[in-house]
Amino acid sequence: xxxxxxxxKSLKTITDFxxxxxxxxxxxxxxxxxxxxxxxxxxxxxxxxxxxxxxxxPVVMFEARLIKxxxxxxxSAIQTRIEDRKPLAYITNxxxxxxxxxxxxxxxxxxxxxxxxxxxxxxxxxxISDEPRILDLCCGSGCIGIACAAYLPDSEVIVSDIxxxxxxxxxxxxxxxxxxxxxxxLESDLFSAMRDMKFDLIVSNPPYVDAEDLSDMPAEFxxxxxxGLGSGNDGLDLxxxxxxxxxxxLTEHGVLIVEVGNSWPALQETFADxxxxxxxxxxxxxxxxxxxxxxxxxxxxx
Numbered sequence: 001x002x003x004x005x006x007x008x009k010s011l012k013t014i015t016d017f018x019x020x021x022x023x024x025x026x027x028x029x030x031x032x033x034x035x036x037x038x039x040x041x042x043x044x045x046x047x048x049x050x051x052x053x054x055x056x057x058p059v060v061m062f063e064a065r066l067i068k069x070x071x072x073x074x075x076s077a078i079q080t081r082i083e084d085r086k087p088l089a090y091i092t093n094x095x096x097x098x099x100x101x102x103x104x105x106x107x108x109x110x111x112x113x114x115x116x117x118x119x120x121x122x123x124x125x126x127x128i129s130d131e132p133r134i135l136d137l138c139c140g141s142g143c144i145g146i147a148c149a150a151y152l153p154d155s156e157v158i159v160s161d162i163x164x165x166x167x168x169x170x171x172x173x174x175x176x177x178x179x180x181x182x183x184x185x186l187e188s189d190l191f192s193a194m195r196d197m198k199f200d201l202i203v204s205n206p207p208y209v210d211a212e213d214l215s216d217m218p219a220e221f222x223x224x225x226x227x228g229l230g231s232g233n234d235g236l237d238l239x240x241x242x243x244x245x246x247x248x249x250l251t252e253h254g255v256l257i258v259e260v261g262n263s264w265p266a267l268q269e270t271f272a273d274x275x276x277x278x279x280x281x282x283x284x285x286x287x288x289x290x291x292x293x294x295x296x297x298x299x300x301x302x
Contacts, residue, residue, distance in 0.1 A: 008075045014051070014062040017071075018043045021078045031218035034087040034110040035096065042081075042088060049092040050077050085219035097143040100150060103172050107165040108140040109228045113205050114285025115259055119147045126255045126290060129200040130154060135249070137204035137242065138162075140228055142170030142185065144203055149183045158197070160186040163227060190238070191245050198251050204242060205259040208287075210235035213262065235263035236270065243271075247296035254293045261287040274299045 007020050021043035036042040048057055050073055051066075066074070077091050087110050089095045095104035097111035098119045104110055131154045136145025139159035149157045157179075159170050167185045174183050186193055209217070209229045221229065231237045239260055246256045257279075260267050264287035268276065276289040 004075050004079050008071050011071065012065050014047055014064055014066065017047050017066070017074050017078075018062070021046055021074075021081075024078060024082060028082045030082065030085065031220045033218075034089055034112060034220060036088075046077055046081065046088055046091070047074060049088070049094050050074055084223075086223050087220050090223055095141060095143065098147040098151065100143070100147055100177070102141050102143045102146070103169065103176060104141050105169065106223055107163070107225065108169045109224050111141060111143040113144070113259055114281040114283065114288060115144055115203065115205060115257070116147065117281050117283060117285075118203075118257065118279070118288075119144065119151050122151055123201060123255075123257075126257075127152075127201050128253055129251075131156075132200040133198065133251075134158070135160065135194075135197075135199040135202045137190065137202055138206040138228075138238070139170055139185075140166050140205075142173045142183070144205060146170075146173055146177050146179060146183055148201075148203070149179050150177065155182070157183040158186050158199075159183060160188040160193070162187070162189045163225070166225070166228070190241055191249055194249055197249060198254070199249055200251050200254050201257070202242075202246055202250060202254070203257045206238040206242065207231040208235045208239060208260045208263045210263055210266070234266045234270075236260065236267055239263075239267060240270075243291075243296070243300050246291075247293050247300060250293040250296070252293065256291050256293075256296060257288065259288045263287065264289070271299070 011017055011020055022039045025039035025042055032042055036045055080086055080091055089104050089110040090106055093103055095102045095111040098116040134148050134155050134157045136159040139145055139161045142159040145157045145159035149155055161167050167187055170185045174180050207229050208231055211233045279288045
């Protein structure tokens with residue numbers, strides 16, 4: 001009898017399964033970074049999500065005994081997380097951004113961005129329109145744009161992506177949030193399908209991983225669509241295109257906010273004369289810049 005069969009037979013409570021999962025995750029040397037950053041939090045998240053229990057489920061209830069079917073369900077998930085190195089979000093089909101749950105699968109990246117802090121503060125003080133039009137460019141699951149609509153109830157939002165598969169997931173999330181038609185999905189290669197649209201805010205978490213980092217990533221990342229990760233040798237191919245075009249699609253007082261992660265030094269070096277505002281985050285994260293329409297016009301106009 002292997003250890004998983006033995007565990008399914010001997011473990012009885014939620015606590016038992018959390019302890020077992022955390023121990024096995026540590027021994028397996030898993031990578032954490034798709035929602036948690038350590039084995040214990042990952043184990044708690046896996047067990048609660050697989051049992052359809054809330055993240056604030058009372059600890060006192062962790063001594064609840066599980067039925068046979070629940071045990072089998074949990075052991076299968078733990079085994080998949082370890083043996084396949086599959087991120088938890090793809091096992092449970094649950095991703096979280098700005099306190100909102102989203103459906104995710106391997107058609108889109110797992111939500112994980114410091115941009116959530118900006119959404120939660122309604123982009124104060126940079127977004128000045130009372131009824132803003134917002135574009136979530138390279139939207140993937142649509143989590144950023146949908147969260148914008150949730151936190152800014154008078155906004156109208158377009159979530160766009162080049163990937164039809166990603167937009168299928170985004171539309172699931174729009175329906176799940178009951179935000180259509182205030183949030184709409186648009187297939188577009190960057191701005192190609194935008195026509196005469198103007199936005200008060202363009203926010204984007206585009207692919208920005210450079211070639212070297214992409215090849216060195218832990219196994220968990222290879223479950224994610226490569227089109228959502230890599231962007232040329234320096235990781236900035238898409239960002240440079242965004243910079244060259246964004247001004248045309250911003251209103252007079254519009255702003256562009258883009259996450260470039262670890263590629264920010266390369267961007268700063270490439271455009272040394274551009275006055276990027278590099279935003280800071282209380283909960284951690286770096287590599288997010290802001291430029292106004294006026295700054296884009298000055299430095300990137302044709």
